[in-house]
Amino acid sequence: MxxxxxxxxxxxxxxxxxxxxxxxxxxxxxxxxxxxxxxxxxxxxxxxxxxxGASVADSCPPPQTLSPPLKLQRVIDGDTVKLSDGSSVRLTGFNSFELKDSGWKRQYARKARSRAQDVLSETIFITPWPASTDRYGRLLGNLWMGESYLGEVLVAEGLALTVSIPPENRLVACLLDLEWQARDAKRGVWALGHLPESAEALNRGGFQHRVGDITQILDAKTLVLSDRLRVMLPKADSSMRLGMRLEVRGWVSRSPASVRGQFPWTLTLKDLTNRTRVF
Incomplete structure (x- = not known):
């Protein structure tokens, strides 16, 4: 086919x-x-x-556009902050664990929030500017701290995972580099050996980093990992083969009722860089 x-x-x-x-x-x-x-x-x-993991560049590319100085009210978690004017900023290019999680995920959600509180000053800058917004009305962008981005710090220390959501994905290449170095050095969450989690054991939605074998190829844009996770690609990819082992990351939701009995969970990939082949 x-x-x-x-x-x-x-x-x-x-x-x-x-x-x-x-x-x-x-x-x-x-x-x-x-x-x-x-x-x-x-x-x-x-x-x-x-x-x-070979260091091509020492840091992420500097901002092309910056907001005027903005006042930080508080850090909500590792990837979300609130400004003094009441608006919220959802940081792009990476995702931290949720404070509502349990166990080691909650532990690292707290570590990410604490680290963000440590490195951010009262005055912050958002890039790109003007910032777009998500469906919740939150500003989307990165926080520039004068010499680096907050995302660089958290990803490099193993406190957050890179994830690409176009079009706000300018930093993906350098963040992936930093993540690989953190993973190789077993820094932060990578020291635990829990990630990626098995697709076969998937039993909840939300942000996931999973690994599994391709057990079904439904069409050129849809495959199934471990007979449990339906993965929908942003474009056709004829390179996929049965038995190929993949890591995927992104936001998982319950599959539609019409297919839930076959594969209960669905991940719609926003960008193919959120998928990695495992040998």
Whole structure:
């Protein structure tokens, strides 16, 4: 049913790889902003390789646009803050654990919030600016702290996970690099050995980082992991094969009633960089 794959996967360790095209596509705006057009192809390939843990750049690209100085009222959690004018900011490019979680997830939700409180000053800057909003009316963007982003700190210390939600995904390449280094060094949550969790054991919705084998391919954009998690891709991908092992991350919800008996949970991927092949 599917043509032979022409997808090039870059092996990022003995166990993981990520398709070249996925990271290039998701970071094209970032790459274009940093390199002259005649170097774009080479720069994009370098960007695709950052997940190997080889340090291509020491830090994420500086902001292109910044808000005026804004007053921070409080840190709600590792990825959400409230401003003095009453508005909330949902930080993009990464996700921290929820304070309502239990066990080790709650522990690391508290660690992320505490670290954010430590490093953020009373005056903060949002990028990009003007900021877009989500369906809850929250501003979307990153917090710039003069020399780095809050997301850099939390991801590098293993207190948050990278996740790409276009179009606010300019920092994905560098955050993936930082995450891989934290994972390799077993910093923060990576020291526990709990992530990724098994797709077979999935029994709740919300943000998930899961791993499983492809047990069904429903069509060019839909596959099933471990006969339990239906994964809907943002575009067709003929490289997927039965038995291939994948890590996926994003927000999981209950499947529609019509298919819930076959696979109870569904993850709609917003970007293919939220999927990694495991060898």
């Amino acid at each position: 599917f043509a032979k794959s022409a997808t090039l996967f870059i092996r990022v360790s003995r166990k993981w790889s990520i398709p070249v095209g996925e990271l290039i596509a998701s970071t094209s705006a970032s790459v274009a902003a940093q390199f002259p057009s005649k170097f774009l192809t080479k720069a994009a390939l370098i960007a695709a390789f950052v997940y190997s």
